[in-house]
Amino acid sequence: MVKVxxxxxxxxxxxxxxxxxxxxxxxxxxxPNRYIxxxxxxxxxxxxxxxxxxxxxxxxxxxxxxAMLGDMARLKAVSVTPHGAFLDWGLPKDIFVPISQQxxxxxxxxxxxxxxxxxxxxxxxxxTEKFQHRFSNENLTVSPLEEVDLTVIRRTDIGYLVAINNRxxxxxxxxxxxxxxxxxxxxxGFIKQISDxxxxxxxxxxxxxxxxxxxxxxxxxxxxxxxxxxxxxxxxDPEEIYQFFGMSKKTFKMAVGQLYKQRKISIEKSGIxxxxx
Numbered sequence: 001m002v003k004v005x006x007x008x009x010x011x012x013x014x015x016x017x018x019x020x021x022x023x024x025x026x027x028x029x030x031x032p033n034r035y036i037x038x039x040x041x042x043x044x045x046x047x048x049x050x051x052x053x054x055x056x057x058x059x060x061x062x063x064x065x066x067a068m069l070g071d072m073a074r075l076k077a078v079s080v081t082p083h084g085a086f087l088d089w090g091l092p093k094d095i096f097v098p099i100s101q102q103x104x105x106x107x108x109x110x111x112x113x114x115x116x117x118x119x120x121x122x123x124x125x126x127x128t129e130k131f132q133h134r135f136s137n138e139n140l141t142v143s144p145l146e147e148v149d150l151t152v153i154r155r156t157d158i159g160y161l162v163a164i165n166n167r168x169x170x171x172x173x174x175x176x177x178x179x180x181x182x183x184x185x186x187x188x189g190f191i192k193q194i195s196d197x198x199x200x201x202x203x204x205x206x207x208x209x210x211x212x213x214x215x216x217x218x219x220x221x222x223x224x225x226x227x228x229x230x231x232x233x234x235x236x237d238p239e240e241i242y243q244f245f246g247m248s249k250k251t252f253k254m255a256v257g258q259l260y261k262q263r264k265i266s267i268e269k270s271g272i273x274x275x276x277x
Contacts (some may be wrong), residue, residue: 052125065095066088
C-alpha cells in the first residue's frame with residue numbers, strides 16, 4: 001500500500017511522454033520527467049515521496065520535503081489567504097495550514113513550528129500548529145539512557161518542552177543546554193530519567209561513557225589540529241569551552257580526565273597537551 005506523506009519504494013510500470021507511472025496497485029502514480037534518473041527503466045524500483053498535486057491526484061517525487069507525515073518543522077509562510085496560510089516545505093507545491101489549525105494569525109515571511117498531518121476531511125497532507133494533543137506519555141515507548149530524536153516545542157520556566165521521537169514530550173532543563181536553541185530545532189539526545197507519573201527529563205548528545213568517549217575523540221582531533229596543545233583546562237570559562245569545543249565544562253572535564261587516565265594527554269598549568277603527536 002502506498003503511504004501518502006512518506007517515502008515509498010515503488011516499481012516503474014511504464015514510460016509516457018511526461019514521465020513514468022509507478023505501481024500503486026491501481027492505475028499508477030506519476031513520476032514527472034524532471035525527477036526521473038537517467039538510467040531508470042520499467043521494472044526498476046525507485047524510492048519516492050508521495051503527496052497530492054494541485055488537482056488532488058497522487059504524485060511522486062525524488063525530492064524530499066523539509067518534513068514528512070508526523071514530523072515537526074519550523075517553516076516559513078509564503079502567502080496567506082482568508083482560509084489559511086501556505087508554508088514552504090521544500091516542494092514545488094506549498095503545504096497548507098487551515099485557519100482553524102493556527103494558534104495566531106500567520107503573516108508572510110513568518111516562521112512557525114508545525115506538524116505535518118493528514119487532513120481528516122480531504123485526506124491531503126496539511127500542517128497544524130495545534131499538535132500537542134497528539135503527544136502522550138501514557139504508554140511510553142522509550143526508556144532511560146535510550147537515544148532519541150528531540151524537537152524543541154517551546155520555552156518554559158525550567159527549560160524547554162521538547163517532542164521525543166514525535167510521540168512523547170519531555171523537558172530539556174536549562175542546566176543541560178550549552179548552545180543557542182530555537183523553537184523548532186531538532187537534534188539527538190537521550191532519556192535522562194522518567195518519573196513515576198510519566199514525566200521525562202532529557203539531555204542533548206549521547207548518554208554515559210559513550211558521550212564522554214565521543215567528546216574525548218573530538219578533543220584529541222582538535223589537539224592534533226592545533227599542534228598538540230590547547231589553552232583550555234579546568235579553570236577555563238565555561239562559555240569559552242562551549243564556544244570552542246561545543247560541549248559543557250562538565251563534559252569537557254570528564255573527557256579530559258578520561259584522556260589523562262589513558263595517558264593520551266598531559267595537563268599543563270594553562271592547558272592540555274598531547275603526550276605524543
